[in-house]
Amino acid sequence: MKRLPLLFILFIALSAHDLFIKLDTYFxxxxxxxxxxxxxxxxxxTENEISRDRMQHVQLVGPAGKQVPEEAQWTDRNKATYLSFKTGVAGTYVAGVSVKPGTIALSADEFNEYLKHDGVLDVLxxxxKQKQLTQPSRELYAKHVKAIFQVGDELSEHYKDVLGYPVEFVPQQNPYxxxxxxxxxxxxxxxxxxxxxxxxxxxxxxxAKHSHAHQEAEHHHDEVQQKTDKKGMVSIKLEHEGQWYLRCIRMVESKSDTLDYESNWATLTFEVR
Structure with a gap:
């Protein structure tokens, strides 16, 4: 078995970060x-906070309409970034955050391992196929995340609201x-x-409890892989109670002279009882 150098493993652990919106309980x-x-x-x-100047299109949408949080509602603690807010009337809500693009330059080995680790298998x-595995890469990436949570007992249709992010997940049924x-x-x-x-x-x-310990980044052992059909659909069997997520990375070759790839990352979180 080929063993990767320790510093290389640590690089992959720290660079391949998915972004999630979480709550201790989604109810x-x-x-x-x-x-x-x-x-x-x-x-x-979690490995690090998200600075306010990188956030855009932050919104909470529910039966009473859309709320755009103020900067003072955000705080950082234990490598996580917290938003304090007050719920409104009963219903199903969606929260969304988009993070402005950043760039990363990787060696060929680093980039190939990142693609494998995070499941960007089409690009790999x-x-x-194009014999590019020895070529380094410069990537422009952005992250767009959503969470669906339930307030009170009355369900509403906001779980399927489209927030307009470059890539996003939209449930076809109310998870709650x-x-x-x-x-x-x-x-x-x-x-x-x-x-x-x-x-x-x-x-x-x-x-429901969360950890801020520094650990090697690995996705949950119960993670399953699917491919969308021609309508962009996947069907997820909710085999267990608990907090669920979906994630994907959409990466394409860049037309820019200074970049090789551009990617948009998306996640969706909710809870099952």
């Missing part, structure tokens, strides 16, 4: 003070009308249109 009461937080790392471990296969053992259909959109034949990964955590 809240009407007019309750609450917090959501951003995890940048894995679904269970393309590099192999479903239970363990049911199936949830989710559509993946790119610029508002179905994204077909694309890798999507889903996983869950039974524990």
């Amino acid at each position: 809240l009461k009407p007019n309750q003070k609450a917090q959501l937080y951003l995890f940048n790392g894995t679904f269970e471990t 296969a393309s590099r192999e 009308a479903l239970h363990e053992g049911d199936e949830l259909e989710v559509q993946l959109l790119e610029n508002g249109k179905p994204l077909a034949n694309h890798y999507v990964y889903a996983g869950f955590s039974e524990a």
Whole structure:
């Protein structure tokens, strides 16, 4: 078995960060003070905060309309970024955050391992086919994350609101009308249109508690891989109670002279009881 150098493993662990919106519980009461937080790392471990100047298109959408949080509502603690807010009337809500693009330059080995680690298998296969596995890469990346949470007992239709991100997941049923053992259909959109034949990964955590410990970044062991159909759909069997996520990375070759690839990352989180 080929062993990777320790510093190389640490590089992959620190660079391949998914971003998630999380809550300790996704079931809240009407007019309750609450917090959501951003995890940048894995679904269970965060490695760093998200600075305010990188956030854009932050919104909370529910039965009373859209709220745009003020900067003073955000705080950083233990490598996570927290948003304090107050819920409104009963219903199903969606929260969204988009993070401005950044760039990263990687050696050929680093980039190939990152593609394998994070499941960007179409790009990895393309590099192999075009004999580009020895070429380094410069990538422009951006992250767009959503969470669906339930306030009170009354369900509403906001779970399927499209927030207009470059890539986003849109459930086709209300997750809070479903239970363990049911199936949830989710559509993946790119610029508002179905994204077909694309890798999507889903996983869950039974524990509501979260960790800020520095650990090697690995996705949850229960993560499953699917590909979207021609309508951009995947069907996720909710086999366990707990907090669930979907994630994907949409990466394409760049037309810029200074970049090799451009990527948009998307995640969606919710809870099953």
